[in-house]
Amino acid sequence: MSGVLYGVGVGPGDPELMTLKAARLIGAAPVVAYPVLPGAESFARTIAADVIAPGAVEIAIEVPMTTARGPAQAAYDDGAARIALALEGGQDVACLCEGDPFFYGSFMYLFARLADRFPVEVVPGVTSLTACAAVAGRPLVARNEALVVLPGPLDDDRLRARLEGAQTLAILKVGRHMGRLKRLLVAEGLADNAVYVERATLAEERRLPLLEAPEPAPYFSMILVTKGADPWL
Amino acid sequence: MSGVLYGVGVGPGDPELMTLKAARLIGAAPVVAYPVLPGAESFARTIAADVIAPGAVEIAIEVPMTTARGPAQAAYDDGAARIALALEGGQDVACLCEGDPFFYGSFMYLFARLADRFPVEVVPGVTSLTACAAVAGRPLVARNEALVVLPGPLDDDRLRARLEGAQTLAILKVGRHMGRLKRLLVAEGLADNAVYVERATLAEERRLPLLEAPEPAPYFSMILVTKGADPWL
Structure with missing residues (x-):
């Protein structure tokens, strides 16, 4: 055996x-x-x-x-x-x-x-995705909303093509791509809806408005863009 | 207090x-x-x-x-x-x-x-998303792959627009939409990559090839389409 x-x-x-x-x-x-x-x-x-x-x-x-x-x-x-x-x-x-x-x-x-x-x-285990949402106090998706999870290293064209249509975006593996990701989200009009979370659920966790996030960001960090989640049912 | x-x-x-x-x-x-x-x-x-x-x-x-x-x-x-x-x-x-x-x-x-x-x-808790992947034996996403999570009640046009570009799709809230979802995924050439999981992690859990899935499906069920996850690094 x-x-x-x-x-x-x-x-x-x-x-x-x-x-x-x-x-x-x-x-x-x-x-x-x-x-x-x-x-x-x-x-x-x-x-x-x-x-x-x-x-x-x-x-x-x-x-x-x-x-x-x-x-x-x-x-x-x-x-x-x-x-x-x-x-x-x-x-x-x-x-x-x-x-x-x-x-x-x-x-x-x-x-x-x-x-x-x-x-x-x-x-299965708890992912950083829902941990970051919990720390940020941002519901991810409700009812018939769509969620898109994107790795930060994807190039701008690939990211941009996937930004549309989803109520909620999570961008993982931010790291050294933070500067470029900020510029992209600003250009797409999404920066105001974006929050940055690093080291979620650890003692040293931080959450910041996207534009205050460090560059580069640590590996264990995420950008959440919640355009639509309408928690008022 | x-x-x-x-x-x-x-x-x-x-x-x-x-x-x-x-x-x-x-x-x-x-x-x-x-x-x-x-x-x-x-x-x-x-x-x-x-x-x-x-x-x-x-x-x-x-x-x-x-x-x-x-x-x-x-x-x-x-x-x-x-x-x-x-x-x-x-x-x-x-x-x-x-x-x-x-x-x-x-x-x-x-x-x-x-x-x-x-x-x-x-x-935060373990979601049905990763529980279904574990039960199905299907890695969701690796490296720079994108994941899209879609509610089954979305209409065909909205679903179709979001099927492209993501290596992995998870369709939740399948229920009475199963017949329509099967037809859509067949038409898009995705049925062979699709697996159906119901009641993941419960004693009565089931996993089936998509085309063998029941119509309607129970509320606690999911379709996973893993087009790209390349676990061979």
């Missing part, structure tokens, strides 16, 4: 926003795995630290910081091989994923490499 | 997908509130049932099943007034919200009525 691979969403940052199921599975796992940048702490591991069992084996998958695919693929190949060894030995492995495993989560790279060979269960 | 109103996401259905914070706040609340259809059980209350404190006062906000705004507005006005009474008396109130309070959640109608008069905290 092989072990089970759990892809566990640990939520947006506040450890208390882990689900009961995430806390149970992580606490029971003899092996935990997580991706990490070289020389950095794993954010997912930090969130889950208090529920990891003492003595659990940890598989840190060191993913190089590069836009080239080859080195990252090699890192996930290697991480998947180490996880496979544990699963073949009958041990369950909990892979820690900030937010949700399938919402811009790197767990999907392990899922693609392992799901045809081992039992895998994905445990 | 007035009490605090907590808008608490209780997740998509499995009670274990409540967050630790949701369980703590609901368990400590002297008053819990939730919307309910006349003669029906509240889904949010069912999810949270095991953590509601014995002896907690319950405010059931009976919302009539109608597309007319007036009766629903009156119901939320009345519910907000009853919650306000408890808050003025110094009692905290936990309002139970299936999924997340700000993601198509009726909590926003109470938020709009009460947030300027009382301290309100919104506690």
